[in-house]
Amino acid sequence: MMKAGLQEFSELTSEDCRMSWLFDNFDLVAELTLNHAALSFTPIFLGFVIALVLGWTANRWLLFRSWIIAGGSILYTIPSLPLFVILPYILGTRITDERNIIVALTIYALAILIRTVAEAFAAVPTDAIEASRAIGYSSWNRFWHVEFPLAGPVLLAGLRVVSASTIALVSVGAIIGSANLGYLFTNGKQRDFLEMILIGIGASFLIALVFDILLVLLGRLLMPWNKRTSLITNGRRILSSKGA
Amino acid sequence: MQFFLDALRWLTDPANYVAGSVSPLPIQDRVAEHLWYTFVSVLIATLIALPLGLFIGHTGRGRQFVIGFTGAMRALPTLGLLMALFLIVGSTVPFTQAAFVASIIALVILAIPSILAGGYAGVESVDPQTVDSGRAIGMTEMQILLRIEIPLSLPLIIAGIRAATLQVIATTVIASYISLGGLGAIIASGIGLYDNERILGGAILVTVLALVVDGFLAILQRLTTIRGSSQALPKKQNVRRRSHGSTAVAVKAVDERKEYVQSKK
Numbered sequence: 001m002m003k004a005g006l007q008e009f010s011e012l013t014s015e016d017c018r019m020s021w022l023f024d025n026f027d028l029v030a031e032l033t034l035n036h037a038a039l040s041f042t043p044i045f046l047g048f049v050i051a052l053v054l055g056w057t058a059n060r061w062l063l064f065r066s067w068i069i070a071g072g073s074i075l076y077t078i079p080s081l082p083l084f085v086i087l088p089y090i091l092g093t094r095i096t097d098e099r100n101i102i103v104a105l106t107i108y109a110l111a112i113l114i115r116t117v118a119e120a121f122a123a124v125p126t127d128a129i130e131a132s133r134a135i136g137y138s139s140w141n142r143f144w145h146v147e148f149p150l151a152g153p154v155l156l157a158g159l160r161v162v163s164a165s166t167i168a169l170v171s172v173g174a175i176i177g178s179a180n181l182g183y184l185f186t187n188g189k190q191r192d193f194l195e196m197i198l199i200g201i202g203a204s205f206l207i208a209l210v211f212d213i214l215l216v217l218l219g220r221l222l223m224p225w226n227k228r229t230s231l232i233t234n235g236r237r238i239l240s241s242k243g244a
Numbered sequence: 245m246q247f248f249l250d251a252l253r254w255l256t257d258p259a260n261y262v263a264g265s266v267s268p269l270p271i272q273d274r275v276a277e278h279l280w281y282t283f284v285s286v287l288i289a290t291l292i293a294l295p296l297g298l299f300i301g302h303t304g305r306g307r308q309f310v311i312g313f314t315g316a317m318r319a320l321p322t323l324g325l326l327m328a329l330f331l332i333v334g335s336t337v338p339f340t341q342a343a344f345v346a347s348i349i350a351l352v353i354l355a356i357p358s359i360l361a362g363g364y365a366g367v368e369s370v371d372p373q374t375v376d377s378g379r380a381i382g383m384t385e386m387q388i389l390l391r392i393e394i395p396l397s398l399p400l401i402i403a404g405i406r407a408a409t410l411q412v413i414a415t416t417v418i419a420s421y422i423s424l425g426g427l428g429a430i431i432a433s434g435i436g437l438y439d440n441e442r443i444l445g446g447a448i449l450v451t452v453l454a455l456v457v458d459g460f461l462a463i464l465q466r467l468t469t470i471r472g473s474s475q476a477l478p479k480k481q482n483v484r485r486r487s488h489g490s491t492a493v494a495v496k497a498v499d500e501r502k503e504y505v506q507s508k509k
Contacts, residue, residue, distance in 0.1 A: 077454045079414035082447030085431060089247045089444060164318040171321040175421060176435075182323055189327040189422065197331065201324040208319035 022199055029184070033203045036180040040167045040207065042102050047109025047166075048159060054110070055117025056143070069115050076111035080104065080172050101173040108169065109162045116158030120151035149223065156219040160212055167208045171200070181207075251444035268429035271449065278426035278453060281419075282412045285348055289355035289408060294401065297363020301397070302389050310364045317357040322415050326350045330422040347419040354415055355408035362404015366397025398468040406461040413454045427453065 022029065058068040087093070087100040124147050132146045174182025184200030187193075254260065261270045268274055300306045326347065333346040370393050378388045394401070420428025427450045434442030 074455065077410060077458050078451050079417050079454055081414075081417045081428070081431065082450045085435070085443050086447045086451075089440075160315075161318065164315065168319050168321045171323045172418060174323065175418070182321070185321070185324045185327045186421070189330060192331060192334075194328060194331045197324055197328045201321060201328065204321045204324065205319055 021193075021195060029199060029203060032179060032181050032183055032200075033207065036167070036170055036182075036204065037207050037211075039098065039101060039170050039173070039178070039180055040105075040163075040211070043105035043109050044159070044163050044166050044211075046102075046106045047113055047162060050106070051110050051113035051117045052155075055114050056121055056147075058114070058118045059121040065118065069118060072111040072114040075107050078107075080108070080169055081175060083107070084173060084176050096177040098173070098178050100176070101170065101178055105166050105169060109166055112162050112165070113158050116154060116161075117151075120154035120158070121147055123154065124150045152219070152223045156215065156223075160215050163211045163215060164208045167204060167211060171204060247440060247444055250441045251448060254441040254445040255448065268425075268433050271430070274425060274427050274430055275449065275453065278413070278416055278428075278450075279457075281347065281351065281416050281424070281426055282409060282457075285351035285412050285416075286355055286359075286405065286409050288348070289352045290359055290405060292352070293356040293359040294363045297360040297401075297404070298367055298389065298394070300360075301364040301367025302385070302393060304368075307364070307368075310360060314357040314361045317354075320354075322350070322354060323418055323421075325353065326415070326419055326422060343419070343422045343424045346422060347416070347424045350419070351412045351415055355412050358408040358411065359401075359404045362401050362407070363397075366400030366404070367393045369400060370396045396470065399465050402461060402465040402468060406458065406465060409461060410454060410458055413450070413457060417450055 054068050058065040083104045084100055085095065087103055088095045088097065091100065091103065093099050128146055128150060129142065132142045137146065170178075170180050171182030171185060174180060174186050181200045181204050184196050184203075188196030188200065255271075261272055263270055263273075297310070300310055329346040329350050330342060333349065334342040337345050367389075374392060374396070375388055378392045383391070416424070416426050417428035417431065420426060420432040427446055430446030430449065431443055434440070434444075434446055
């Protein structure tokens with residue numbers, strides 16, 4: 001009897017304040033969303049730049065290739081929460097420091113991208129590279145004007161995967177006290193407040209959508225000859241995603 | 245470094261393995277729980293997603309659905325899904341079982357996209373000529389699926405299950421936050437007690453567990469690869485090895501760029 005009564009009460013109140021909670025706390029949600037987006041951007045960017053360097057190196061020197069790719073897949077295997085709590089010991093940071101999250105997510109972004117980058121450069125047609133060599137491109141120019149543009153579509157597909165999974169992973173950081181949308185999940189659970197969690201999930205999806213659209217637009221801008229960006233995908237790329 | 249030595253000492257301390265000690269000990273029980281949750285979730289997800297993935301791969305229907313679905317699911321925050329399900333399930337199921345039921349549902353949902361994509365991508369990767377020759381010698385569609393497509397796509401099917409398993413192992417750690425057992429409980433209690441040895445020890449245990457299970461599935465994936473098939477990778481690789489999909493994309497990019505340059509002239 002008592003339990004049923006309580007349940008009705010809690011349903012009533014949450015029904016009541018479903019919309020008004022978002023309006024009353026719009027500033028909080030907006031702040032968490034912005035912080036979430038900022039926390040996601042750095043690892044995506046850093047991961048891409050480092051993966052570009054390592055992936056290109058891996059492709060250039062056979063010896064590094066298997067080592068770098070194997071290293072990437074081992075890093076990728078480490079679950080996120082354990083990595084968040086191990087990093088402070090390695091970096092000497094405090095456990096609540098957001099730098100731990102940034103470093104951990106950069107590692108994951110790197111782990112996913114490194115294989116993509118190596119494959120993207122490996123798939124650049126040898127003819128194109130030899131032609132550029134024949135007309136006297138330096139290796140720096142060859143990278144920027146031949147290899148990078150031709151690897152572009154595959155790199156972009158990899159970046160989109162990393163963007164989505166990084167944004168989803170940031171919220172785990174809330175367990176160790178980071179102020180992002182994950183806070184709505186942990187706090188919503190403590191307060192038995194489902195709408196708060198759903199708003200958090202919605203906002204997280206929104207960030208992922210905006211990032212994805214920006215990446216596609218960036219791809220169209222940089223690679224206008226490549227018309228069908230959104231359809232690029234293959235089996236392995238579908239499989240690579242980092243859950244938690 | 246000292247932290248790691250302390251954690252290793254904690255991991256090798258026989259006192260942490262005594263049966264019937266206070267939760268989250270003994271360690272072996274938590275390892276067993278973790279493996280059990282992982283096994284149950286991946287099994288249920290496979291039963292749901294694999295037939296669907298094979299169907300989509302075989303018929304080619306719903307291809308866009310798989311690509312869109314796996315893409316969207318990647319953006320789903322696991323922590324939010326767990327918490328939301330915990331509250332939803334908690335209002336109907338007794339509290340003692342809510343954590344288990346909610347976690348398994350969440351883990352199954354998270355495991356489905358990878359397995360679905362693995363099944364679909366596997367069947368799709370089979371050479372159409374091989375399928376057609378099966379059809380030419382009078383195989384039924386079911387025989388083509390069971391005797392040609394599934395054996396040839398086994399490595400990719402297992403790759404999908406492997407990706408899903410890794411994700412489930414990692415998410416099970418987080419599920420300790422809604423009071424599920426498993427190795428996450430060790431880390432959670434360590435965070436609660438400010439016990440560094442326990443946090444680090446638990447984290448090392450999960451990582452090793454993930455690496456071992458992943459290694460096992462990687463071997464299985466290698467064993468099921470039929471020599472000479474398009475998925476079999478030669479031992480010594482050329483530096484500029486051309487991988488299937490990427491080449492297609494890059495070659496197309498070259499053509500399209502040529503067209504573009506010409507259209508600009």
